[in-house]
Amino acid sequence: EVSNIYxxxxxxxxxxxxxxxxxxxxxxxxxxxxxxxxxxRDLYRxxxxxxxxxxxxxxxxxxxxxxxxxxxxIVVD
Numbered sequence: 001e002v003s004n005i006y007x008x009x010x011x012x013x014x015x016x017x018x019x020x021x022x023x024x025x026x027x028x029x030x031x032x033x034x035x036x037x038x039x040x041r042d043l044y045r046x047x048x049x050x051x052x053x054x055x056x057x058x059x060x061x062x063x064x065x066x067x068x069x070x071x072x073x074i075v076v077d
Contacts, residue, residue, distance in 0.1 A: 005053070007048045008046065018046050
């Protein structure tokens with residue numbers, strides 16, 4: 001069964017910033033950058049996952065916050 005739980009480190013208006021975050025979080029597992037449009041503005045979401053469980057997501061969220069992404073959150077897509 002494939003889970004759809006991710007830790008979202010943030011959403012960035014510049015791809016270069018999203019790319020930097022992706023590189024910094026590479027230790028955490030597969031990191032995806034996805035492009036979304038919010039209020040007519042391009043944003044680049046950086047997410048780690050999918051994760052196998054809520055427990056795994058909680059642990060990863062803690063690590064991501066520790067390396068500096070305090071506004072990171074768990075998302076279910």
